[in-house]
Amino acid sequence: MPLKDMMNKAQQLPNIPKVVQELIESFGNEDINTDDIAKKLASDQVLTAKVLRMANSARYGGNRKIGSVNDAVVVLGFNALRTLVLASGLTSAFKAPEGFDIKQFWRNSFTCAALCKWLAKFTKLDSEIAFTCGMMHNIGGLLIHILTPDKAIVIDSAVGQGQDRKQIQDRQLGFDFTEAGAELAQSWRFPQEIVDAVRFQLSPEQPAPYAKTVYLAMFILSLNASKQPEQMLAEFPDHIAKSIGIDVDQMKNRLAETKAIDSGLDELLG
Template sequence: MDQRLLDKVHQLPPMPQVVQSLIASFGEADVNTDDITRKLASDQVLTAKVLRMANSVHYGAQRKIASVNDAVVLLGFDALRTLVLASGLTSTLTAPEGFDIKQFWRNSFDMAAVCKWLASFTALNRETAFTCGMMHNIGGLIIHIIAPEEAEDLDTIGTADPWLFTELGSALAERWHFPGSICHAIRHQLAPGQAAIQEPLAYLLFLANYIEATYCSSPEAVAQNMPELALAKLHISQDALMAKLVELESAKGRFDALLS
């Protein structure tokens, strides 16, 4: 990667402290949820966004979630972490004028929903899968932030290199200390089979990219060239996946509360 771009990635602002604590919790066997909820509660803006999302129909709470403690009890820590990460991302990264940031995040959350749905067919953690999907194209936003003139040229002449986006996204994930499995998945999502380490999350992103690209044509189009290696690596039956494909409609498009 261009060292100049990499240096600029490392100059991007850090995540809020509570979000950094939650990223670190991915690798902790015994998470101190009380400490993290106290930190979250002290950030009123972030708390407001999280509670607004937690009360949306997507999470289906049986009663109103009025506090961070309620969110932990009713949603579970993993789901709360996902919401805080999503809130932190949308708040920390601001795009230059002319970039449709809301549409970018809608697309990212749709991909995240596909990843979470796919994870339900595997032993992978669904919230971790959601985080991978949410971060999968973060490099596309980064290039507009750190090199807006170059990004505009790439958009105009249509020569954007998808590998550049995955490298930038992985570099940012590493800067923010996301787990190695998530950084690896972002970097190798376009060709997971070529990576030295066969990371299931990379195959999950690869498969989600395929489904997201073909499903817009028709549900039937998804089955035509299904990536068999990805299915095998994830131990997913194509028949089982196709039988539940209709669930994608209800899984996506529920995250606008994070964009306001």
């Protein structure tokens, strides 16, 4: 199925809430009216309830009670609040296809997002944008499972036998999850830097700094899961890390932190 045809089918997917769409469009907009956004968010009671529950968790709210969206803006800051709203809106927008563990999908996405945010601290990149890139990095994979479930099963089986996911998707579909995800992100009007992060996450030679962050995050995930971590550490892509301003020695000295990294968003999954 050509990617264009699949994206036309994607119009059948549930729409994300309008306030989430406005928050997506607020990236890079220094003139955003946070009061106006807060009012619109407050009008969506389900989304507000989820966001406030997360905002009052130990990870975000600390000891202060956050009783309203305006309180959340003050305590968390607009950028962190936007991240919570995006996470809430995205996890609510998709229904799991039969046999697909969507909770595990989002856990994996949130873990990658948390690693991207951790890596951004060693750079001059925006940590909340980095988190969003990680959260969105495999959205194309979810789209493929929803819109082409039969082929997705064949692809998963091939991957389970050791084949490369990108290559088998190219053969079966004519495109891969990075292309599908980038097209979806573009259709939702995410800023170009996030679209590029999704599209080029497997091509770190591209001049897309957030794509390099996703690439490094996925390498660290593999490193932490490896039975031969010393060998993988020796193969760490230092040049990619250096290209986005990371002090590699400093980062490697703190890699142990990533084994227990937590996005703080598991509550969204119930």
